[in-house]
């Protein structure tokens with residue numbers, strides 16, 4: 474083995490220091506070629522008044538080392554503290570969240586002993602972009618932002634991951650029957666990229682039935698790639714059904730920096746008692762060793778760890794009368810793993826990360842031709858709470874506006890058409906989307922939009938935002954209202 478790789482290490486809060494000590498003891502005993510650059514993050518840093526939970530020198534360490542092994546941290550309640558995980562993911566562009574979910578039956582209880590799937594979740598976009606507004610008395614909005622490069626990056630990552638680790642199938646999960654543009658983009662990108670990987674089976678599931686199938690037949694899945702929110706939810710469902718919530722590790726990978734951790738939190742209820750199971754962080758560290766090109770050490774540790782489980786040496790959280798042989802604390806568990814380094818499990822399939830796991834992954838974005846973008850209309854959103862919220866009153870008011878070539882085509886309330894010819898049963902809030910369009914073949918200018926807003930202001934209308942209606946190479950870049 475060549476020179477040592479320097480990694481950034483954070484001991485975190487709660488059980489963090491105990492499980493990190495156990496993990497590093499195993500890494501060192503296995504001969505991992507590592508040097509540790511220890512930083513402080515989390516509770517103590519938050520309480521110094523640093524709202525991100527991370528000091529500038531910690532950020533410098535990550536930037537220099539590019540590999541981060543992190544124990545869980547405690548996020549203080551309230552007080553405007555920001556999630557350190559979300560900050561790290563976003564500021565270092567850790568776009569891929571990788572979460573293997575594997576059953577270790579019969580040593581860990583599960584109804585699905587054959588489960589061995591990996592969830593690859595988009596980590597930066599979607600409703601997690603954090604763009605929220607209160608627009609009226611009654612209506613709040615959270616923007617779902619999906620980009621083409623964001624989708625392409627994560628989908629390429631999923632296929633490259635499948636290729637590298639010899640996985641056979643990639644399943645995409647979206648809700649594009651409803652969100653035809655945003656989720657539709659993700660699904661379409663998946664279909665396009667799939668063509669570059671003819672050796673890998675592909676599949677698409679609507680997220681609701683996809684989640685139900687993970688809960689009922691997780692063994693049918695191999696690699697799953699999905700959007701941020703769906704990925705967040707299905708990761709926990711998958712971890713739960715494999716019975717291994719406390720054992721799972723995860724990786725957050727970017728073009729430069731990668732962060733490895735356990736999926737569980739800082740467990741303050743058992744902190745300092747030498748009771749915590751260090752397996753989640755150890756599994757994160759195993760993923761890290763593969764990532765930095767030490768797959769044989771990763772394999773050695775993974776096999777010794779499985780052998781320890783098989784021998785019934787269990788921490789309290791996984792201890793089962795009749796199956797376990799000895800209940801141990803955190804450090805004794807680590808010593809049991811160390812004592813088995815060089816051994817392989819006899820009933821579970823031994824780990825094999827193989828040489829191919831060090832092959833580079835080609836996730837480079839491919840150039841896209843620029844589409845011709847034309848403005849053909851505008852949605853003016855209003856806060857309007859007059860005349861018993863009668864859409865016909867608002868419609869005739871807006872029809873009176875002299876807006877040149879722009880014509881009111883419809884008004885919707887929460888996406889449902891209420892003017893013209895709405896149904897009297899439709900419930901209306903104080904939030905109205907008024908769609909204006911130019912005639913067939915005509916184009917709209919920004920000056921006309923400003924003119925429309927000025928006229929609306931003269932009528933005393935409270936416009937809360939506008940969204941422009943564009944076509945791209947003649948294809949509509951906006952959804953139709955229900956009933957349009």
Ligand code: NAD
Pocket residue numbers: 488544545546547548549558719734735736737738739740741742743748749750751752753790
């Ligand atoms: P938790 O995962 O810390 O604990 C949930 C339950 O699981 C507790 O009963 C705990 O004792 C048990 N548990 C967790 N890890 C265990 C282990 N390794 N061995 C044995 N038992 C274990 O979740 P929580 O209680 O909701 O959160 C506690 C704190 O952790 C919160 O401040 C939360 O914000 C933080 N958190 C941090 C991360 C992270 O840093 N990645 C993730 C989740 C939660």
